Amino acid sequence: MLPNRSYETVVGYFAQDNPGPVTPGSDFHEALPPRFGLIDDSPERWSNLIASIQQLNIDAPSHVQYKLFFLGRHGQGYHNFAWEKYGAKPWDERSYWSKLNGDGELTWGPDPELTPLGEGQADEAHVAWKTEFQCDLPFPEKLYCSPLSRAIRTNQRSFKGINPDGRKTTIVENIREEFGIHTCDKRRTRTYIHETFPEYLIEDGFTEEDELWTPDVRETWEDVGVRVKAILDMIFENDKEQFISITAHGGFINAFLRVTNHLPYVLPTGGVIPIVVKATIERVLA
Numbered sequence: 001m002l003p004n005r006s007y008e009t010v011v012g013y014f015a016q017d018n019p020g021p022v023t024p025g026s027d028f029h030e031a032l033p034p035r036f037g038l039i040d041d042s043p044e045r046w047s048n049l050i051a052s053i054q055q056l057n058i059d060a061p062s063h064v065q066y067k068l069f070f071l072g073r074h075g076q077g078y079h080n081f082a083w084e085k086y087g088a089k090p091w092d093e094r095s096y097w098s099k100l101n102g103d104g105e106l107t108w109g110p111d112p113e114l115t116p117l118g119e120g121q122a123d124e125a126h127v128a129w130k131t132e133f134q135c136d137l138p139f140p141e142k143l144y145c146s147p148l149s150r151a152i153r154t155n156q157r158s159f160k161g162i163n164p165d166g167r168k169t170t171i172v173e174n175i176r177e178e179f180g181i182h183t184c185d186k187r188r189t190r191t192y193i194h195e196t197f198p199e200y201l202i203e204d205g206f207t208e209e210d211e212l213w214t215p216d217v218r219e220t221w222e223d224v225g226v227r228v229k230a231i232l233d234m235i236f237e238n239d240k241e242q243f244i245s246i247t248a249h250g251g252f253i254n255a256f257l258r259v260t261n262h263l264p265y266v267l268p269t270g271g272v273i274p275i276v277v278k279a280t281i282e283r284v285l286a
Contacts, residue, residue, distance in 0.1 A: 003063075007232055009262040010056075010066065010088030010276040012047060014038055017275075019265050031121070032128045035135075036070070038208075044234070046137040053242055053276060065236055065283040068274065070140060071256060072247045073127060075118030075270040077150040079108035079184035096180040105260060109183025109197040114153050117214070119202050121270025122157035128272065130162050140240030143169040145200070146176045147187045152197050153268070154248040169247070170201040174227040177249035179213045186213040224255040232259065236279045 011017040014037040014115060022029050032039075038045055049068070056066040082103070083091045091098050101109040114122065133139070139162070143154045155169055171193060179185045187193075187210045196200060212219075248256075253267055260277050267273050 003006065003237070005233060005236060005281050007229070007260045008278050009260045010278050014274050016265050016273050016275050017263070021097040022266055026268070028266045028268035031268045036128065036132060036272055036274050043135065046132065050138060050243070057242065065279045066241045066276060067236070067279070068276050070245045070272055070274045071253050072154065072245065072272045072283060073253055073267050073269055074114070074150040074247065075121035075153040075252055076115045077108070078106050078112040078115055078285060079182070080118070081115050081164050081270055082106050082108045088237055098184070101183050103220055105265060110186035111149050111188050112184050116151050118150065118269060119157065120164070122154040125154070125270055125272055126157045126160060126162070129158060130146060133162060138243060139164055139167065139245060140245035141243045142239050143167060143245045144175055145169045145246070146252070147171045147173060148176055148249070149188065151249065152200065153245045156279070168199065168201050170203055171206070172203045172231065173206055173212070174231050175248050178219045178224055178251040181215060182218070186210055204272070221255065224251055225259050228252065228255045228259045232277070232279065243262045
């Protein structure tokens with residue numbers, strides 16, 4: 001019997017809960033606002049937040065749970081650079097460049113690496129985490145990551161040297177970017193991921209080859225939302241921990257915001273958005 005949960009954002013903690021316009025001169029909102037956007041700027045801000053979430057769970061009926069999620073978008077990859085080089089229409093709408101592995105100068109598929117700028121963006125996220133740890137932000141109790149290299153590299157750099165007890169991140173298939181057609185969203189083999197990133201855990205059932213990506217069909221927004229809900233279902237069903245980190249992609253994060261009824265927030269590469277999520281069991285499915 002699987003419980004069917006609905007999800008919603010608990011607003012009032014973070015500036016991103018009620019975002020204004022995008023950053024002037026940009027198509028995006030702010031990547032790393034002070035305090036990750038936490039409205040409380042007191043020295044006890046993170047202790048206050050954690051205590052508030054704990055109290056929500058204490059007061060909640062048995063069919064309701066609350067968790068704090070930090071969603072990190074990977075730093076700029078070579079596909080992002082190519083998208084900027086060629087523009088949205090030649091890349092997305094006409095799907096010409098996105099179907100190729102590169103242009104002779106840049107290589108963006110399959111599974112591109114971070115650009116130097118992308119590495120720098122991940123390092124900026126690292127500084128933001130380190131700064132807030134000094135103000136009693138706890139280290140995430142559970143960490144999850146996409147299987148795509150740009151996300152794993154970002155996760156590595158974001159938490160390098162600040163993981164207090166060597167807590168391991170788990171790679172999960174469903175946290176990947178929208179897949180299909182675009183070569184940048186085809187992942188590498190399980191063997192490659194395990195050998196290249198041996199410090200990471202890989203979820204059970206993770207296939208050797210990428211069995212989801214196809215060259216002629218692009219995953220829909222609705223399908224990405226189904227994957228996001230499956231991730232939320234997994235976490236709320238299995239994880240007792242209240243503070244969760246997920247390193248992912250723009251498409252995944254946008255779907256996460258839709259599934260949790262969060263207002264749109266256009267997160268740039270290297271950005272982080274925190275969300276307090278309420279889960280409510282609606283009914284039990286046979």
